[in-house]
Amino acid sequence: MRRSVALAVFAAFTIVGGAFVIAARADTAKKPYVVINGKVNHPVFEGYLRYGENCMRCHGEDGLGSSYAPSLVDALKHLSYLQFAQTVINGKKNLGNGMELVMPAFGLNPDVVNYLSDIYAYLKARSDGAIGRGRPHQLPKKAQ
């Protein structure tokens, strides 16, 4: 079990490149985010911002989904970081049945790939119920 997580993280390195530092930390800490008394560490906050810029327009506010794209609060209950990374980088298509679902490939978008683990940390915190809706408050730098 432990090994498969490590493998997954290793695979993520090869895909994501620069994002490995935080991903590795996420593995050792078990959770990819830090939330203390409702306040979040910087990666989660950065993830919130980048989500707002690149993902919200389809997946809705606070990762809750919309008429256009599924809820990521729900999806991250069963998606691994690797699966998440693969989907964001390569995109995804589910065509037909009158509701074509197409997610673009963000692999070439520096505002997404450079913050991939941050976006994951934010969404995972939302999915786990560690943070609520809206703009999260950051922990003081020392506490991070």
Added chain:
Amino acid sequence: MKANKRTALTWSVAVGVGLAMGSSAAQAAGGTLQTMQNNAANWVMPAGNFANWRYSSLNQINTKNVHQLTPAWTFSTGVLRGHEGGPLIIGNMMYVVTPFPNIVYGLDLNHQGRIVWKYVPVQDPNVIPVMCCDTVNRGAAYAPPAEAGNADGLVILHQADNEVVALDAKNGKVVWKASNGNAKVGATGTSAPQVIGDKVMVGVSGGEFGVRGYMTAFSLKDGKQVWRAYSEGPDNQILFNPKTTTDMGKPVGANSSLKTWQGNQWKIGGGDTWGWISYDPKLNLMYYGSGNPSTWNPVQRPGDNKWSMTIFARDPNTGMAKWVYQMTPHDQWDYDGVNEMILANVKVNGKATPALVHFDRNGFAYELNRATGALLIAHKYDPVVNWATSVNMKTGRPNVVAKYAPGSRGAEVNYKGICPAALGSKDEQPAAFSPKTGMFYVPTNNVCMDYEPFKVTYTAGQPYVGATLSMFPPKGQSNLGNFIAWNPNTGKIAWSDPEAFSVWSGALATAGGVVFYGTLQGDLKAVDMKTGKELWRFKTPSGIIGNVTAYEHNGREYIAVLSGVGGWAGIGLAAGLTKGTDGLGAVGAYRALSNYTNLGGVLTVFALPKM
């Protein structure tokens, strides 16, 4: 027998109205769009007429009998996405366009919408994610034989992938195709084309992808490009004459756009043209607006960013701009200026004026002299608007409140409590005007926001936004929308009906004294024009973001509307707003739109019961 009498009576009324408007039923069977638009049996262009009134002179359905209105037939489009726009009706045919993949149907009104022809374009589905805010399409345009230069007339489709396709109105066969830009970099099609004379005018979407906006005129005959006018750039690309193109009554001078941008930012500067187009045949001027400058982070684009957020008056033959007016210089809120330009003769300060009336996203209702571009009135049409206190009538510039102006204290600052939100006091959902009452009927949003801009990098075909925002109702209020009647002579709201959600459906005003609009929950509503009192409602299968249409067939008046929740409304409101539940207790739990409606794609056609 009774039915016959009724039919005869209706016809005489219809002809009477036709004559009164300088046309006749016989003429309206053919002729140009200019004559056809006066025959109330038809609905020949997206907004009903060139003046963008969304008004029907039919009065069979009126305040006394509208409560009997009942579905006559329904039609599933086969697509489950946001259905903006509405059908066109010409004679015995109705034309409907769906969201992506943009199927076009030719339906037979003699047989409850039997499918006469169906056109299914082949499009790369990779266009879907580069469309901002759902794969909507706001309808087709119709060109009669007299103007199209073919025997059957044309139905013109602006596809998601930015191809423009002219179909034979009788059989749906492709007559010509033209490209209106590269969808791979995010230049997409969502807007309805507008036929003017022997040309069709087509806008472009893509402000969230750094696409520099333009309006293109294609020849109806063969689809060849006649002219293209960019919103931003050198004078020969924006089709300005520095000496004769005016702004606030003065010539704009050379390089009026370029000098308001830093470096080459204008090349990815947005100002897209995805809204509605109106036309004044007497002045021979067409009118439309441009959208937000790119990016949403204002710190990255100092200057006024002309001519984003601008009303353009252009000569449809050449594209040359006669006058311009920029409503929101250096946009800091995403208040696109693309909403419909309604051409109506109103009394401004007691004086009859040929006006252009525009309810902007930024919360101000503007009235300009449509011949000269002179600014006559700029009043808030929602009292909660706080980003500006007023508009300076000498300079035309808004008096901006720095506290509510993202970027005023730099980027990476959260600017709180701005009203309206980015979706505006009103978005693309068009208002209606009644020449009988002289009033405007306006679907509105009642939503505020926090807006946090930050630095972004431009990558072709990738989102170029640079801000995040959260939305909520104004302080102390829980309704996210209103449907209002606006008096253009006083610049005041006559009545206002609160709605639980934004009203994202185009309104229809009728000579029967009834105004129609749809709600995001899926209700089509009929209200009394004078008071706003609800007279009737019907719950359609899905939320309504389409525009209500009236037509007459075999002596019977019909009301048609598309339902199919989506668009930005479906995205922003699906889960309810971030702070929408604050302090609402149990009520708050029901504030998510997803508790009311599901995806759909259905045209519902209503009529009074047959006697």
